[in-house]
Amino acid sequence: MTSVLERLGYQVDFPEDQTCCGQPAFNTGYRAEACQVARHFLKVFRDSEYVVVPSGSCTSMIAHHFHDLFPEDPESLRAAEALSPRVWEFSRFVLEIAGVDDVGARLEDVVTYHDSCHALREFGIRDGPRRLLANVRGLELREMDAAEECCGFGGTFSVKLPEISGGMARTKIDSIVRTGAKTVVSVDSSCLMQIQGALSRAALPVRTMHLAEVLASR
Amino acid sequence: MSRDAILNKVRTALGRTAGEPVATPPPVRLRVGEVDTDTRIASMLRAVEALAGKTHRAATAEDARAYVAAILDGKTAVASNAPFLRECGIVDLTGVQSGLTDAAALRALCATADVGITSADYALADTGTLAMLASPAEARLISLLPPVHIAVVPKDRVLSGLDELFTILPLPAEQTSSMVLITGPSRTADIEQILVRGVHGPGEIYVVVVG
């Protein structure tokens, strides 16, 4: 992601104090713990011009759900509201802020794209990544029929209800296999971890790549 | 008393008091487009056919009568008391009984007749729907019990759709105890999602628009 952004002319900073947005705690119902972590996040990124995130679900947490965390903390709420418009999921940043749909990437491969749920449903991220992939030289993009179906990760859902999560992953990889693609691409690393885990367990010769990795390929 | 208990719980839950006025509701949303009669009728018939109904545009009452006679072809039928059916001469066709006003007699007839013939108060062009209001002219069971239903409708009753229906008829309850919108033949897909027609209501429906 860094190399793509730099290629586009941006100065990239990686604040080393960053840790997490707090989503795992929030999704599991531990609001107080999520608050703590969120406050730390707000502190770390307070002065960032843009915060670019390689994950739709993290972006959703920061830009949308931080608002729900601070009903009794007006200062943090203000900080969250101030940060929200500056937080961008990676592909949207490239397309809408950098205004670019061709980053000069090259990758000889047959790929299929998985629509990560939060990216898709909270930010309408659907056509954007496909446009970016279409401009990667040497790349063939094939659509899977279950592209918009959840991969089954869902954070702690994956370990609290592993059978269901695993079943959802297998439905996803069946769909992937039917495309004949060699690589699955998405904008969310958690999805990729879930999908890769299922592919590996099924001993399928398909790899996963984050959209940023594809775009960084030359 | 349960009525008071429930209403009190509702008010407490909402933080409202008895008789407290209501905020203005969101305005009614009705969008009626301008659609000319011929387009409406064509749309109506197309929609009915898409639902496996059969249709006929009759230029005249005689034409309608002949069409219905051909469907009946020796079968028994019960017709409603709709004046329009009388005007078209349909109640005089062989095998057709009408003019019933006794509930028990009507039910018995509907339960055995091959065909039920009605008019309709309105038709909705976009969905191929018949709007039937129960009245002395139209009993409920005629379009429900017999396995075949024929509806003969004058063209000026064809509306563009639901929005127009509720525009001209904002309070159906003022007029009738029952307004039924009929959109195609009775159907189910409850077993293995396989479509079967004529479960309880008529499995065959004919719509004739006259004029």
Added chain:
Amino acid sequence: MSAAFDEKVHNTLADANLQLAIYRATGRLIDHRKHAVAATALPDYQELRTHANAVKKHTIEHLDHYLEQFEANVAAHGGQVVYCQDATEVADFVLGLAKKRGAHLIVKSKSMTTEEIDLNERLEHHHLESVETDLGEYILQLAHQRPYHIVAPALHLTRYDVGDLFARTLGVANETVVEKQTLIARTVLRQKFLAADIGISGANFLVADSGAVLIVENEGNARLTTSAPKIHIAVAGIEKLIPRAQDLAVFLKLLGRSATGQALTVYTSFLSGPRRTGEIDGPEEFYVVLLDNGRTKLLADRAKRESLYCIRCGACLNHCPVYRKIGGHSFPWVYSGPIGAIITPQFLGIEHEPSLPFASSLCGACAEVCPVKIDIPKVLLDLRAEVKQVEERRGVNRLERLAFKIWAWVMCHPRLYEMAAMVAAGVAPSENGKWLRSAPAVMNLPPVRAWLSQRDLPPAPAKSFRELWRRR
């Protein structure tokens, strides 16, 4: 999750035929809906959703007013409203009326509300015959099973199951052609319709300005149930109210399309009161039972009140990847799928099945298709927070709470976080599949075991991002 839930889930996942049946049936409904709400078919779909949400919000927030208006209008048209707080009161009312009128046979059209209160069981306990007339519900009644899905109740059964069932319970030959099975049911049920003393229906909507009930269906059994017997009783939750008949123009456009992809279902009945003077047929007595059964509890919770907007279309079930795996019978109550997951804890209490709000990946597909825009994922998140509060009060699940406390603490201390990440990388599989340091203590942690039960762990990268960043 409770042992019961785990077992049902496991069995459903292990049944390949059932998995296929669920996936196909819901897949078809997904497709039908998609075509029915496409921009070419319904250009103002999103606007209609927004409007429907606004109307429901207004109605629910002034529910007492609309209940009273509805009641007055029902009475004005010769009917009667009966308020019932719970299942017992509904049964008592029906039994009392049946006794007064010497009624023995009841026909019923589809109503999730009556399932909710086990009405048939209660009536049968008092020797009334109460026959379900919707084909799917009739089949389930014969099989003594609960509905599998709000709109497609028997989707888990095959034609062979139905053939066996009819042969066993109706004494007919074992017939496996679906058209013939339908004809068998039609013949049996027609006799019931014509002989029944009372017809009990549900209601999709209660129309306040008209004192009317609105019922949608495809078969015609609801029309027969509400027109043939002398008495019609409609049973509906208090949340089914809408202010005006004209509002139906919006709701009817959303309901059929969201449920089955139909612009309108075959029959839409707008019924108010018994037959009027001059009308030839129709019931002579008309009652609307308004049921609370816990709805006032949901009403009181402002943050989750929107759960009452539901018009029971079933779209959320069809699109839910979890429902599509575990099916309707895995859920602990009559309402399944995403809507079931949010209302069950609110009606029956969080303790009934405390893990139910967690049985979701929060993918949001449900919220995307809900015609009245209920934010189901948000309600699930609220319920999860509530569960954790209850657990804290009760002192259960201490280990998980402690784990998250530690986790939060580490996340607020970046240097500790980096150290933890390095340790994790050290015990993770490497690029070539070998484990650098396989620590059984780590491998046996429940979350790790749970992950590994279904898929492999990701290999640790040769260098972490931080290391790469620092070397630039």
